[in-house]
Amino acid sequence: MDDWQKDFWRTVESLGENVEVFLQDVEQTIERIGTEVIQDVGETFHTVFGSSDEWESFLENPPFLNELEEFFTDVFTPTDADGSSGFDFYPDNFINPKVNPSPGFHPACVGCSYYHGRIYEGSLLVCAMHPYGWEGDSCPDSSLNSSN
Numbered sequence: 001m002d003d004w005q006k007d008f009w010r011t012v013e014s015l016g017e018n019v020e021v022f023l024q025d026v027e028q029t030i031e032r033i034g035t036e037v038i039q040d041v042g043e044t045f046h047t048v049f050g051s052s053d054e055w056e057s058f059l060e061n062p063p064f065l066n067e068l069e070e071f072f073t074d075v076f077t078p079t080d081a082d083g084s085s086g087f088d089f090y091p092d093n094f095i096n097p098k099v100n101p102s103p104g105f106h107p108a109c110v111g112c113s114y115y116h117g118r119i120y121e122g123s124l125l126v127c128a129m130h131p132y133g134w135e136g137d138s139c140p141d142s143s144l145n146s147s148n
Helices: 002-049 052-060 065-076
Strands: 118-120 123-125
Touching: none
Parallel strands: none
Antiparallel strands: 118 123
């Protein structure tokens, strides 16, 4: 009766040893891959930047910083037709961006409380009464609102 218990514990010990060997192999493989990645990144770094002075210059003035700043400014702080803005997050701007009226673009809609100005599937919806906007400078349905 004791033989099966001894066999069981030998099997458990053997399993533990095999798991330990396996984990050591995994550790060695991860270390090897990490070393290769570091070498490849280092080679790429030297190919792209050449010297550490160029890298520091890149970090101080990244070429894409202005574009990122413009994007986040447009998304997070939209400006209304009257020029006011606030720091609010508008998740709808990602899906349906807002287009504000100006004297050169839908001038009849500037300050109108009915103005919607969202883009849906590539088409601008100006308002419910005039989905494509009013052609002239003064819309007959305009409702000026000072809170806009």
